[in-house]
Amino acid sequence: MTVLVDLPADPTVERRRAVQAAAASSLRRRKLASTAALGVCWVFLAVAVVPLVAVVAYVVAKGLPAWNADFFTNSTVPEGIPGGGVWNAIVGTMVITGIAIVVTVPLGLLVGLFLAESEGRVAAALRFTADVMTGIPSITVGIFGYIAIVRNYGYSGFAGAFAIGFIMLPVIVRAGESAFRGVPTSLNEAALALGARKATIARRVVVPTALPGVITGVLLAVARGLGETAPLLLTIGGNQYLQWNPTKQMAALPTTIYNSSSQPYADQVQLAWGAALLLVVVVLVLSIGSRLLAARLRKERR
């Protein structure tokens, strides 16, 4: 005799039906929410990008007409004399930034390496100092340079390099630290297990591996230093003639922009726009170049 039993429905199958029904019926709402969120992202992206594009476009439109042979080869001239350029400011910026790079890049990277490789109070204090330095307003750096150097030795390119270096140093330190930290511990341990000393590991393993990140960080710091104006206003003194000697007063692109743009003469304002465009282009080339270089280095490794 067989007894027919009405089997209870399998709870797994019951739940499967319930979940799939809920998933299907909420799909439209979920898709809508997803689309809406994406829309908000696009709107905010536009809000962020439109002013940026507008600034660049405006600088290009205003600055490009100022670019001619005189602009790049002549020094600034008093109002009324034709053929003025910003060669003196280009030289000043190159010399000042160059000195700042030579001093701060090795210093900053070594500190960054130290921060990445060691824990403890000294490292914590240094890291904190670097963070505070990043936050100091650049005009304060300018005043510091003015009091510490200009009041004792007078205006000079060196004083400007000191102030710009002060701005660049913490950026390089933190960029270097994060690049060195990005090196996997397993590589460190592999080298340790082969009998390498810490200094050897740093030189042969950590630094080469971190190089793409280091290059990006350094070039971004340079880009940052190039555009700083306030520290230079109080330290380099300005010079309307060509000056290669950093112990003397110098001109620089940001200060030229600042000074010329506040002049009542159209020629001078035009010169300021041209210099502004030049700075934007240099910074853009540095940023894009650093990224391309880093990408190429990373690719070579694979």
Next chain:
Amino acid sequence: MTDAGTVTPGAEDARVQSTEAPAPETGAVVMTLADVAVSFSGRTAVRDVTFDVHAGEVTALIGPSGSGKTTLLRALNRMHDTVRTAAVTGTVLLGDLDVYAPSTDATLLRSRVGMVFQRPNPFPTMSIYENAVAGLKFNGVRRKALLDEAAESALVAAALWDSVKDRMSAHASTLSGGEQQRLCIARALAVEPEVLLMDEPTSALDPIATKRIEELVVELKDRVTIIIVTHNMQQAMRVSDRCAFLLMGEDKAGELIEYGPTAQLFSEPTDPRTLDYVNGRFG
């Protein structure tokens, strides 16, 4: 019964995925792979894969590194959708649903084809309970009773219930590696998928935790059809009913060499390369 209340609002979408999901009889075909191939940036990673996945069984994908096991597995629930350079060709059917048809919604598909990964990856910000019901919440299930019931059932099925039932609000990170992986299995089970994909689920676990997961895999067969990737032939022998053996071809693309019942594949394979592999002569 359904938490959805009225099912009508999404009825049009529901048409894509059948909400009628009767428990298929053991042995019935739940997934069909026909000429499946996956390529990245035009370079083929795995190709020529054709086999049927049977309900209530464990199907193992075996083969040496680079043979495309994981790549193939990820093609089955459209995980490659998130990789811009990836392209999947051929046909994958879930029941009679064409997985890669333009009308098929990937999110709905993935609620029917769950996945467990190599390393335990519970959501670190969520408690054990929240992890267990995460998939249900993602799929719009709100009814507390259903959430609780599914969480308990899944945790019981994953052999985790007894050890976590008194600390459901603890963070998932307080669990051991093996427990975390079982939580991930429970998380996948709670959505009640028809197929569960497991990508070397024991590769990050110690032998004891591995043993428990293997036992679990065998126990779960009645509940969900399992496709498991493993590089461990003994594991494939222990847990699977059928096996697909993949091998990297001349041009570095993985190919399906042989597919059949596990016992047959390991004792009397038809392809000499399978024989060499299962006898440990390479790989």
